Amino acid sequence: MATLPQLIEEDIEAMNRALDELLARSEACAALIIDKGGFLITQTVHARQFDLVTLAALSAASFAATQGIANLVSETNFTSIYQQGEIHSLLVINIDEHCLLTVVFPAQVSVGAVKYFAAATVKQVANQLQKATQRNPTARLDLSLINMAETGPLFRKKTA
Amino acid sequence: MAIINQATKELQVKIVYYGTALGGKTTNLVQIHDHVQTAEGQKGKLVSLATSSDRTLFFDFLPIEAMAIKGFKTKFQLYTVPGQVIYNTTRQLVLRGVDGIVFVADSQYEKMEENVKSFQNLEENLRSLNLSLSDIPYVLQYNKRDLPNAAPIEYMEFLLNNREQQVPSFPACASKCEGVFETLNMITRMLLHKFINQNLSKAA
Numbered sequence: 001m002a003t004l005p006q007l008i009e010e011d012i013e014a015m016n017r018a019l020d021e022l023l024a025r026s027e028a029c030a031a032l033i034i035d036k037g038g039f040l041i042t043q044t045v046h047a048r049q050f051d052l053v054t055l056a057a058l059s060a061a062s063f064a065a066t067q068g069i070a071n072l073v074s075e076t077n078f079t080s081i082y083q084q085g086e087i088h089s090l091l092v093i094n095i096d097e098h099c100l101l102t103v104v105f106p107a108q109v110s111v112g113a114v115k116y117f118a119a120a121t122v123k124q125v126a127n128q129l130q131k132a133t134q135r136n137p138t139a140r141l142d143l144s145l146i147n148m149a150e151t152g153p154l155f156r157k158k159t160a
Numbered sequence: 161m162a163i164i165n166q167a168t169k170e171l172q173v174k175i176v177y178y179g180t181a182l183g184g185k186t187t188n189l190v191q192i193h194d195h196v197q198t199a200e201g202q203k204g205k206l207v208s209l210a211t212s213s214d215r216t217l218f219f220d221f222l223p224i225e226a227m228a229i230k231g232f233k234t235k236f237q238l239y240t241v242p243g244q245v246i247y248n249t250t251r252q253l254v255l256r257g258v259d260g261i262v263f264v265a266d267s268q269y270e271k272m273e274e275n276v277k278s279f280q281n282l283e284e285n286l287r288s289l290n291l292s293l294s295d296i297p298y299v300l301q302y303n304k305r306d307l308p309n310a311a312p313i314e315y316m317e318f319l320l321n322n323r324e325q326q327v328p329s330f331p332a333c334a335s336k337c338e339g340v341f342e343t344l345n346m347i348t349r350m351l352l353h354k355f356i357n358q359n360l361s362k363a364a
Contacts, residue, residue, distance in 0.1 A: 004163050012165065037257020038221075038237060039163045039172040053204050053223045057237065061218060064253040154226040154348045156197040157341045 004035060004098050005132040012042050018124040019044035026117040028105035029088065033125055036060050036098055050104065059102040063092050082111055093118055096126050170233045173351055174257050175344075178282050179264035180274040181215070181243030184303040187334040188264060189222050189238055192344060195337055196224060216242040219254045226348060236348060243278065252285050260351045261298035262343055264334075265320055267310035276319055297350035300329035301343045306336070 019031040023046055030050055032043040040056035063081060070078045083090040084107065091103045091114055101122055105114050163172050177185040186208065193206040204223035211217050220240040225233065241251040263282065265275040286292055302316050313331060321329055328346050332339025 007165050012168065035163050035172075035257065037163075037174055038239075039174070039257070041163065041165065051205060053235075053237075054207050054221065057221050057223070058207070061253060064256060065218075065250075068249055068253065154352075155192070155224070155341055155344050157195045157337065158197045 004041075005129065006136065007041070007132055008135075011128050011132045014128045015042050015125050016044060018121045018128075022103070022117055022121040026103070026105060026114045027109050028103045028114060030055075030102075030104040031121070032056055032059070032102040033095070034060055034100050034102055036064065036100060041099065055102065055104075059090070059092050060100060063094075063100055080115070084111070091115065091118065093122055095122050096129060099125070099129065101125065168233070170235065171355075172235045172237065173259045173348075174237045174239065175260045175262065175347055175351070176254060176258045177238065177240040177262045177264055178251070178278070179243060179303075180266050180271060180278045181245075183243055183264045183266040183271070183275075183278075184332075184334040185240040185243065185264045186210075186216055186220050188262070188301070188303075188332075188340050188343070189220050189240055191334055191337040191340045192224070192238065193222055195341075198225065215244065216240055217247075218242065218250055234352070238344075245277075245281075248281065248285070251281070252288060255285055255289060255291075258291070258296065260347045261293075261296060262301055262347055263298060263320070264301045264303050265316060267302050267304045267316065267331075268307055269309050269311045272311060272316075272319060275316075279320055294325075297347060297354055299327055299343055299347045299350070301332045301334075301339060302329060303332045303334050303339075305331045305339075306333045 015033055019033070019042070022028060022031050023044055030043065030045040030052070032052060032055065033041045034056040035041055038057040038060040040053055043052050045052070066081050067077050070076065080091060080093040086107055088104050089107050089111060091105070091111060093101045095101055101118060103114055103118055177188055179185055189206060193203065196203060207221040208216065209218035219242070222238040223235060224238065225235050239254050241254045261282070263279060283293060286296070300320055302313060304310060317329065321327060330339045330343045330346070332343060334340055
């Protein structure tokens with residue numbers, strides 16, 4: 001299965017800049033770039049703390065379920081999903097084969113405006129991911145820094 | 161597949177607990193959540209998308225960080241799938257991007273056919289994602305060993321681990337947290353060794 005390219009500091013910085021810009025323009029409170037497997041890649045959050053790891057996992061699952069629904073109604077895919085709330089609303093937009101953009105914004109902000117500004121963010125992020133792929137198309141995992149010298153269990157059970 | 165963020169030195173890995181309905185997949189995650197020894201902030205909330213009768217509807221999700229790995233922040237995301245046959249589409253969705261699998265088999269004699277069918281279903285669903293068990297590290301957990309009608313381990317090995325390359329298997333009683341951490345530690349270790357070896361072979 002194809003995976004994300006290796007992301008270096010330059011990539012994350014470029015994506016964070018795009019997210020910052022989106023938040024500034026759209027009045028959104030959080031913007032996340034997530035992998036379709038449910039991993040959080042990077043995020044920008046204003047004001048309020050959300051559980052971003054879980055938000056990423058659930059957004060990816062929700063988007064994947066929506067794609068299943070698209071197939072049932074003879075659509076190749078839906079490019080975004082929108083959940084309207086009373087305090088916050090949520091927009092999840094497809095970036096490319098691997099990634100999604102999730103935006104959390106105040107419910108009083110128009111979804112049209114968020115979509116409009118997010119379209120530019122999607123382009124910027126997709127371009128950066130493309131650059132990362134072209135930088136080293138075959139590179140995937142570089143774990144040379146991992147040190148598993150400790151031979152004990154990785155997860156330990158609490159003692160009573 | 162696992163994602164790596166060189167900028168933040170983070171590795172994120174997805175492990176899916178698979179198996180028959182009511183086999184103990186959710187119980188494994190609940191026990192890990194309740195008993196894992198972690199530093200502050202290294203264990204997330206256990207999220208369960210379940211029906212009113214506590215049957216898993218979509219998945220359970222537990223983010224957790226391993227303590228003993230230096231150099232990278234290694235975050236594990238543990239998922240379960242719904243075991244009921246009708247939720248196959250959901251199982252396929254949850255398997256997307258999977259790095260490692262724990263197959264939780266129910267040790268009761270009368271569940272053997274379901275175990276075998278669920279294992280075959282896992283193979284089919286992986287095929288639909290262009291994956292196979294030869295590419296993905298997996299371990300077997302024989303759960304509910306405390307029940308009087310538990311089949312012998314040898315029989316379960318014959319049914320589920322009768323392949324050219326046998327995988328590690330663990331007897332467990334998830335409701336008492338027995339065998340739960342042994343299983344988790346083995347799959348995480350296998351995964352990390354696989355990633356490191358891949359990296360070494362690329363560098364060679």
